[in-house]
Structure formats: C-alpha cells, structure tokens
Amino acid sequence: MKIDLRLTINGRGARFEVDPDERLVDTLREKAGLTGTKKGCGIGECGACSLMLNGKLVPSCLVLAASADGAEIVTVEGLASGDGLSDLQQAFVDEGAIQCGFCTPGMLLAGEYLLSRYQRPTSDQIREGISGNLCRCTGYTKIVSAIRKTARRRAIRRSGR
Amino acid sequence: MRVVGKRVRRLDAEDKVTGRMIYPSDRVIDGMLWVEVVRAAHPHARIKSVDTAEAETVEGVVRVLTARDVPGLNAFGIQIQDMPVLCHDRVRYMGDAVALVGAETRAAALRAAALVRVDYEVLEPLTDPEKAMLPGAVALHPNGNILHQGHFTKGDVELGFKKSSVVVEGFYQVPMMDHAFLETEAGVSYYGEDGLLTVESCGQYVFRDQTQIARSLGLELDLVRVTAPYVGGAFGGKDEVTVQIHLALMTYHTRRPAKMVASREESIVAHTKRHPARMWYKTGVSKSGKLLAVQARFVADTGAYASLGGPVLNLMMEHAAGPYLVPNFKVDAYAVYTNNGFSGAFRGFGCTQACVAIESQMDRMAHKLGRDPLAFRQANVLHQGDLAALGYEMKLKVGAEATVKSARRGKLWKSRRRLVKDTSRHSPSLASYIKRGVGVATQMQGVGLGIGIPDYAEVELRLDRDGRLVVFAGTNEFGQGAYTAYAQMAAERLGVPMDKLAVVGADTAVTPDSGTTTASRTTYAVGNAILMAADKLEAMKAEASEPGDLTARATFHVPTHDVELGEGLPHLLYSYGTHVVLAEVNTLTGEITVEAVEAYLDGGRVIFRTGFEGQSEGGIAQGIGYALFEDVIIEKGFFKNTNFNTYILPSSLDVPADIRTVPVQVLEASGPYGAKGISETCMVGVTPAILNALQDAIGVRFTRLPVKAEDVLVALEEGRHED
Numbered sequence: 001m002k003i004d005l006r007l008t009i010n011g012r013g014a015r016f017e018v019d020p021d022e023r024l025v026d027t028l029r030e031k032a033g034l035t036g037t038k039k040g041c042g043i044g045e046c047g048a049c050s051l052m053l054n055g056k057l058v059p060s061c062l063v064l065a066a067s068a069d070g071a072e073i074v075t076v077e078g079l080a081s082g083d084g085l086s087d088l089q090q091a092f093v094d095e096g097a098i099q100c101g102f103c104t105p106g107m108l109l110a111g112e113y114l115l116s117r118y119q120r121p122t123s124d125q126i127r128e129g130i131s132g133n134l135c136r137c138t139g140y141t142k143i144v145s146a147i148r149k150t151a152r153r154r155a156i157r158r159s160g161r
Numbered sequence: 162m163r164v165v166g167k168r169v170r171r172l173d174a175e176d177k178v179t180g181r182m183i184y185p186s187d188r189v190i191d192g193m194l195w196v197e198v199v200r201a202a203h204p205h206a207r208i209k210s211v212d213t214a215e216a217e218t219v220e221g222v223v224r225v226l227t228a229r230d231v232p233g234l235n236a237f238g239i240q241i242q243d244m245p246v247l248c249h250d251r252v253r254y255m256g257d258a259v260a261l262v263g264a265e266t267r268a269a270a271l272r273a274a275a276l277v278r279v280d281y282e283v284l285e286p287l288t289d290p291e292k293a294m295l296p297g298a299v300a301l302h303p304n305g306n307i308l309h310q311g312h313f314t315k316g317d318v319e320l321g322f323k324k325s326s327v328v329v330e331g332f333y334q335v336p337m338m339d340h341a342f343l344e345t346e347a348g349v350s351y352y353g354e355d356g357l358l359t360v361e362s363c364g365q366y367v368f369r370d371q372t373q374i375a376r377s378l379g380l381e382l383d384l385v386r387v388t389a390p391y392v393g394g395a396f397g398g399k400d401e402v403t404v405q406i407h408l409a410l411m412t413y414h415t416r417r418p419a420k421m422v423a424s425r426e427e428s429i430v431a432h433t434k435r436h437p438a439r440m441w442y443k444t445g446v447s448k449s450g451k452l453l454a455v456q457a458r459f460v461a462d463t464g465a466y467a468s469l470g471g472p473v474l475n476l477m478m479e480h481a482a483g484p485y486l487v488p489n490f491k492v493d494a495y496a497v498y499t500n501n502g503f504s505g506a507f508r509g510f511g512c513t514q515a516c517v518a519i520e521s522q523m524d525r526m527a528h529k530l531g532r533d534p535l536a537f538r539q540a541n542v543l544h545q546g547d548l549a550a551l552g553y554e555m556k557l558k559v560g561a562e563a564t565v566k567s568a569r570r571g572k573l574w575k576s577r578r579r580l581v582k583d584t585s586r587h588s589p590s591l592a593s594y595i596k597r598g599v600g601v602a603t604q605m606q607g608v609g610l611g612i613g614i615p616d617y618a619e620v621e622l623r624l625d626r627d628g629r630l631v632v633f634a635g636t637n638e639f640g641q642g643a644y645t646a647y648a649q650m651a652a653e654r655l656g657v658p659m660d661k662l663a664v665v666g667a668d669t670a671v672t673p674d675s676g677t678t679t680a681s682r683t684t685y686a687v688g689n690a691i692l693m694a695a696d697k698l699e700a701m702k703a704e705a706s707e708p709g710d711l712t713a714r715a716t717f718h719v720p721t722h723d724v725e726l727g728e729g730l731p732h733l734l735y736s737y738g739t740h741v742v743l744a745e746v747n748t749l750t751g752e753i754t755v756e757a758v759e760a761y762l763d764g765g766r767v768i769f770r771t772g773f774e775g776q777s778e779g780g781i782a783q784g785i786g787y788a789l790f791e792d793v794i795i796e797k798g799f800f801k802n803t804n805f806n807t808y809i810l811p812s813s814l815d816v817p818a819d820i821r822t823v824p825v826q827v828l829e830a831s832g833p834y835g836a837k838g839i840s841e842t843c844m845v846g847v848t849p850a851i852l853n854a855l856q857d858a859i860g861v862r863f864t865r866l867p868v869k870a871e872d873v874l875v876a877l878e879e880g881r882h883e884d
Contacts, residue, residue, distance in 0.1 A: 035187035036180020040343045041425045045805035076180035089178040096771030100640030101177030102343040102393030127813040136394050137640040139778030140813040
C-alpha cells in the first residue's frame with residue numbers, strides 16, 4: 001500500500017508516494033534528491049538527519065514520512081538566501097566549524113532552532129541546544145563559537161545599530 | 162609568510178554548509194542495485210553449507226553472491242591477506258561476510274539477506290587473548306594465534322631497578338574503541354563509460370583499494386578505478402577495505418551499478434577497532450629523578466584478522482617509554498588473534514595505548530619522589546642525538562621539551578593551585594563534595610609509515626595560462642583539512658591567490674599516488690611533493706617563451722631511519738605534545754567533568770591554523786571519549802553496544818568550553834615550510850592527562866578505561882587512595 005504525501009520543502013510544494021513504514025529522511029534523500037540531510041545512526045541519537053518540521057527541530061529518521069503529511073519542512077538546502085549563504089552558514093565557514101562536514105547540515109538546523117528560541121543564548125544554552133547533534137571531528141568548540149557570533153550579530157541587527 | 166600559517170577558509174566549506182557536498186553515501190546512479198551483506202550469526206563457527214535458494218525468490222532480488230563467486234583471491238588485508246571477501250568454511254567474528262544480496266530496493270535486499278540459510282557448526286569462541294596465545298589453543302589461522310610479537314632490550318632493566326630509589330609497577334587495561342565516523346561505510350560501483358569497473362567509496366588510500374579489488378576480482382589493476390575524495394570521517398577506521406570489494410563484485414557479476422551503505426549497527430560490528438590492550442609496566446627512577454629503567458609487556462587483542470595489527474603493535478613498542486631517555490629498557494609484546502571483533506588502525510596507532518600506561522607511570526613516580534610532574538618530565542625528555550628506548554638515535558629535532566616548557570608557562574599549570582580550589586560555580590552545599598585536579602601528559606608520535614613500508618607521495622600541479630592552479634593529490638579529505646593546507650603551500654610557493662587554486666583528490670584515474678591518508682603524514686609528505694613540483698613549474702615558466710598551460714609532477718620519498726627494527730619500526734620523524742587537563746569530580750555522584758584543556762603541540766610549522774586547532778579540539782573530544790565513555794563491549798564474541806544509544810560518544814556537553822591549543826613550532830628542516838603533522842599527537846596525550854587529573858583530584862589511580870561514575874564511587878567507597 002502506498003500513501004500519498006504532500007509536503008512543503010524549503011518553500012516549495014512536493015508530492016510523494018510513500019510506504020507506510022518509510023521514514024522522512026529516506027523520502028527526502030531518495031525521492032526528493034535532497035541528500036544534504038544525512039543519516040548517521042537511524043535511531044535519533046546522532047542528529048545528522050535533523051531538520052525543521054513545522055518550526056520544530058526533529059531527527060527525521062524517527063519521523064514516519066506519512067505522519068508528516070501537510071508539513072512545512074526546512075532542510076539544509078533551504079538555509080541559503082538567494083545566491084548567498086545565510087549568516088549562520090557564513091559563520092560556520094568563517095569560524096572553521098566544519099571538518100568532515102557530515103554533521104554540519106544537522107548542526108546548522110540545530111543552530112537555527114536554538115537561535116529561534118533564544119535571542120542571546122549563553123554558551124551553556126548553545127551547548128545544550130546542539131547536544132543532540134554528535135560531531136566526531138571538531139570537539140564542538142568552533143561550532144559553538146559560530147552560533148554565538150551569529151546570535152550576537154542578529155541581536156545587533158535587531159536593535160537597529 | 163603570506164598564506165602559510167593563516168586562518169584561510171576551507172576549500173570545501175561552502176559545499177559542506179549548503180548540503181551540496183556529495184559523500185559516498187549520497188551517490189545515486191540510475192538502475193543501481195542495493196547491496197546488503199549477510200554477516201556471521203556466530204563469532205566462531207564452521208560453515209557447513211550456504212543455501213541461497215529462498216533468498217533468490219524474493220521479489221526484486223537480482224543476484225545473491227557467495228564465496229564461489231569470488232573470481233580472484235578470496236582474501237584481503239592491508240598487510241596479510243587473511244580475511245575472506247566472503248567466508249566459505251569458517252567465520253571468525255560477527256562482522257564476517259558470508260553472502261551478498263543485490264536487489265532493486267534496499268527493502269528487498271534486506272528481506273532476502275535474512276533468508277540466506279547458513280548451516281553452522283558452532284565453535285567455542287576465543288575471547289581472552291592471553292589464553293588464545295597459549296600453546297594448545299584452537300588456532301584461528303594457520304600460523305597460530307600470535308599474529309605478531311616483538312622483544313627488545315636495551316641495557317639491563319634488572320640492574321636499573323636495583324639502582325632505582327623508586328620503582329613503580331602498574332597494570333593497565335584499555336578498551337576496544339570505535340572510530341564512530343559519522344558517515345558509515347558506503348559507496349557505489351559501476352562500469353564507467355571508459356569501461357573501467359569504478360568504485361566510489363569511502364576509504365583512506367584509493368590506490369591500495371584498487372589493488373585489493375583487482376586482486377580479489379582477478380582483474381588487471383588498470384581495469385579498476387577507485388575514487389571518492391570526500392569522506393564523512395575516518396580516523397583510521399576506513400583504512401582497511403570495507404565496502405569496496407563487495408561493491409565491485411556485485412557490479413562485476415550483474416554489470417549493473419550497485420550501492421552499499423552500512424547501518425550503524427553493521428558498521429560497529431564490521432570495521433576495525435582500536436586494539437584493546439593489557440599493559441604491565443615496571444619503571445624505576447633515581448633519587449635525583451632520572452628515569453633508570455622501563456619494562457613493559459603488552460598483550461593486544463587483534464581480533465579475527467591481521468589488518469594492521471602487526472604495525473600497530475610495533476608502534477606500541479616504539480612508544481612504550483614515551484618521549485623519555487631511559488638507559489635500561491625491555492619490552493615484550495604480542496598481538497593475538499581472538500574472536501573479539503577485528504582491530505586495526507585508529508588515530509595514534511598503538512601510541513595511544515602505550516601513552517596511557519607510561520604517562521600514568523611517570524605521574525606515579527613524580528608523585529612518589531615529591532616532584533613537580535612537568536619538571537620531572539622535562540628532566541627526562543629525549544633530545545636530538547639521544548638514544549631512544551629501542552636503542553636508535555633520535556636524529557632530528559626533538560620538540561618534547563619545548564612543549565613541556567610551554568605547558569609550564571601556561572595558565573592552567575601556573576594557576577593550578579587556585580583552580581583546584583575554585584568550586585565557586587557550585588552551590589555552597591554541593592561545593593564541599595567537589596574535588597578538582599590538574600593532570601598532564603607528554604608524548605611523541607611517529608609521523609609517516611616508518612621504515613620498511615613504502616612511503617612516498619607523488620603530486621601533479623597544473624598551471625593554466627590564466628594563472629589558475631590545480632593540485633592533483635591522491636589522498637582523501639575526511640575532515641582534517643589537508644587539501645586546504647596543500648593549496649596554501651602551493652599558493653605560498655607560486656604566488657597564486659587562494660581563489661585561483663583548486664585541489665583534485667583521490668582518484669586512481671586522475672590523480673597520482675600520494676600514499677595513504679594516515680599516520681599524520683599527508684601535510685608533510687604531500688606538502689614536500691607540492692613544493693618540488695612547484696619549483697619545477699617555476700623553472701618551466703622561466704624557460705617558456707610564451708604563456709601556456711604548464712604541468713609538473715614530483716615525487717617525495719619520506720626519509721627513513723638507517724636502523725631497521727621491524728615493519729614501520731622505527732620512525733625518523735616524530736611530532737610531540739604536552740596536554741594539561743583540569744578535571745572535576747563530584748564525589749556524591751561520581752560524575753567526572755573535564756573543565757579545561759590546554760594542548761601544546763609540536764607538529765613543526767603550522768600550515769592551516771584553523772585546521773590545526775580544529776584537529777586538536779576534535780582530538781581532545783576523542784581523548785575524553787577514550788578516558789570516560791567509549792567501550793565496545795563484546796561478550797563471548799557477541800557485540801553488546803552497536804549504536805550511539807549504548808556506545809556513548811562525547812557530546813557538546815562533555816567537551817569543555819575552555820580549550821586552548823598552542824602551537825609549539827619546532828621547525829623541521831625536512832618538512833615543507835618546517836611542517837610535520839599533528840593529527841594523532843593531538844589526541845594521544847589527552848586520555849592519560851585526564852587520568853592524572855583524577856588522581857590529583859581524589860587521590861585515586863584509575864588504571865582501567867573508561868572511568869565511569871560508578872568506578873569513581875566504588876574507588877572512593879573502598880578508600881582506594883594512592884599513597
């Protein structure tokens with residue numbers, strides 16, 4: 001039995017036929033061709049498949065695709081604005097928060113989500129916010145720093161200075 | 162310098178933040194089959210028969226392959242080919258492959274894999290390396306269970322102990338550790354338009370993968386192409402073949418593209434691990450604090466197959482006495498086959514294990530003598546011209562002392578007495594239960610493959626008439642940032658701006674053979690080849706009458722020692738480091754927190770500053786994991802923790818915010834701009850420095866990793882304080 005699934009992915013409507021036991025991460029990677037969302041463990045422990053589903057950060061390996069019908073999804077491919085990188089992406093590049101890069105898409109989504117919850121997160125809040133996303137290369141130092149700098153810049157922009 | 166040493170932007174950064182980077186697991190090819198492996202159902206068993214009939218009836222299954230479908234050598238292994246591509250008579254660990262299923266969908270492949278009937282005669286697994294090495298033990302391989310052993314003596318340790326005023330004995334146990342690269346083993350295979358059987362897969366040396374594939378398929382080398390420069394982490398765990406031969410085999414038989422991606426559970430079971438080791442030490446020191454004797458005995462569990470177990474054991478022996486001058490030395494070491502998984506290369510490569518033991522011993526001796534642990538180390542470090550523990554001369558500059566001196570001047574060490582008393586971040590009621598300590602460790606790490614193993618790097622540079630430069634190098638990029646360092650060195654030498662530079666990596670059909678992406682060697686070896694090729698380009702430019710496209714190739718041979726003691730033993734070139742760790746113990750809960758780490762690393766000249774720091778920060782996280790969390794648990798040959806819910810990796814909450822990496826740049830005359838490498842040194846010392854900090858905090862000497870909260874509580878309960 002196939003199930004009809006409608007999603008809005010990075011602002012665009014899309015339709016898929018999915019199996020009842022199909023996970024959202026596989027729909028995106030294998031049917032939508034959006035391989036920026038990675039798979040690292042398949043049990044919601046590593047965060048490589050993190051994406052935004054109706055504004056909430058979720059590990060997409062734990063989401064049944066069919067249950068997401070009608071959802072708005074943001075993946076790493078939807079973060080850049082126009083031709084340029086988003087400020088958070090740019091901060092990851094500038095700070096050197098990337099090594100093998102396999103955790104990077106999930107980290108960026110986790111970063112965006114925590115920046116949506118805290119306008120000026122403390123270092124502890126940032127560490128808490130990305131603690132569901134494992135990175136084996138960087139030791140997290142430069143990732144935390146990229147998120148902190150982005151928060152500061154956004155706060156300055158908001159205050160109109 | 163204009164570019165070298167600067168915080169430039171990683172060449173691959175933009176592709177990695179946008180999701181555009183295509184990793185082996187992301188590749189999709191029209192008409193590809195999904196391949197699943199049928200792995201052993203027992204850690205040790207004889208295969209009586211393999212029946213694929215039922216599996217072949219599953220809808221969507223295209224082909225099921227068994228041992229008889231391996232046209233060439235049904236064995237692989239970097240050093241000794243003792244591991245079957247597909248097992249035909251016996252399985253020796255849970256990761257052994259018995260059959261391959263190729264199907265139109267992954268679901269069909271998985272369904273069929275479960276229906277391959279293997280009739281086993283179950284055998285008793287060998288789970289204790291010390292028993293497996295005894296005469297009379299069931300042999301896992303034709304030459305018995307001792308894969309490799311080494312025995313070295315310098316001077317007379319007994320005399321050394323007699324002269325010593327303090328003699329310390331210790332027994333250390335370190336666990337099996339998983340690389341936990343975030344991208345599991347993955348790749349695709351297909352026949353290219355050029356007719357080549359092409360494998361795009363994770364790996365650390367495409368040219369050796371090409372050899373291993375061709376040998377098992379019975380093909381000429383030049384009919385096989387291997388590529389995939391960008392890989393989602395490796396750390397040594399993708400050095401041995403994983404998916405490569407299986408993929409090629411499926412495409413060879415079906416003429417169709419094929420794809421494999423290991424599940425995490427499969428990954429943890431199947432690929433090589435860090436050798437678990439038991440280490441017995443006896444060390445003696447004079448009243449004045451001079452190291453007089455070091456005796457070590459190692460038994461390393463190499464698991465079911467050889468891979469790099471022999472060289473790993475050699476490095477364990479080479480680094481058994483750390484970076485110290487010792488007149489009397491004796492080591493006896495064994496790498497033993499068992500049915501406990503499969504051990505091989507992992508960041509540090511044997512040094513990691515030995516460093517845990519010798520740096521604990523050094524601390525215990527300093528403690529007993531009442532000496533400052535860093536001053537004690539400084540008084541004993543090797544210098545250029547000294548004889549190392551194994552008796553060969555340290556011919557190049559030795560940076561050990563420079564790293565110790567820098568550490569002594571650092572904030573953590575200088576403020577340690579204040580820092581260990583500072584419990585101000587805790588509530589007053591909790592503060593009295595908080596104990597803090599500062600610990601150190603100093604180490605050296607061979608750079609390059611060592612003597613007796615071909616170690617060279619060939620590169621090609623192409624400069625076009627518009628001034629664009631492309632570096633062709635055959636190594637992989639799995640995070641370390643080496644491609645960026647290559648570009649920086651080329652840019653520096655030729656005056657080409659970074660934005661006109663590109664690096665093409667790891668493709669047997671396109672790039673020259675630059676050697677393995679291992680052993681802290683690529684910046685040094687490939688960097689030297691780049692500078693040689695750049696000089697050729699300059700000469701060609703000077704001679705050219707009109708502007709045109711220029712191409713130059715060069716090969717750098719990594720210099721070796723003139724003493725040869727074994728495979729890869731010894732090295733001529735070493736990197737050095739000293740780590741200082743501030744750790745905290747909650748004596749109510751047993752919880753351990755690493756509060757701050759300082760890393761003083763001598764990798765020679767730093768080329769890519771951001772990459773250097775990033776490696777160090779990641780190495781610190783892995784060192785914390787090795788000390789406090791990580792342990793692949795195998796009971797009777799069966800794996801007990803095969804995903805990240807039970808195999809615990811350090812998260813952002815376990816790695817301190819306070820990390821400082823200080824380059825101690827003892828310039829190496831033979832290195833490109835004086836560079837060596839730090840990708841292993843940056844991790845190795847972290848673990849023993851944590852153990853030493855715990856001793857400082859609560860007076861307990863932990864000798865078995867990982868140290869968990871319950872170990873702390875039990876030790877405190879038992880009053881197991883060190884005198």
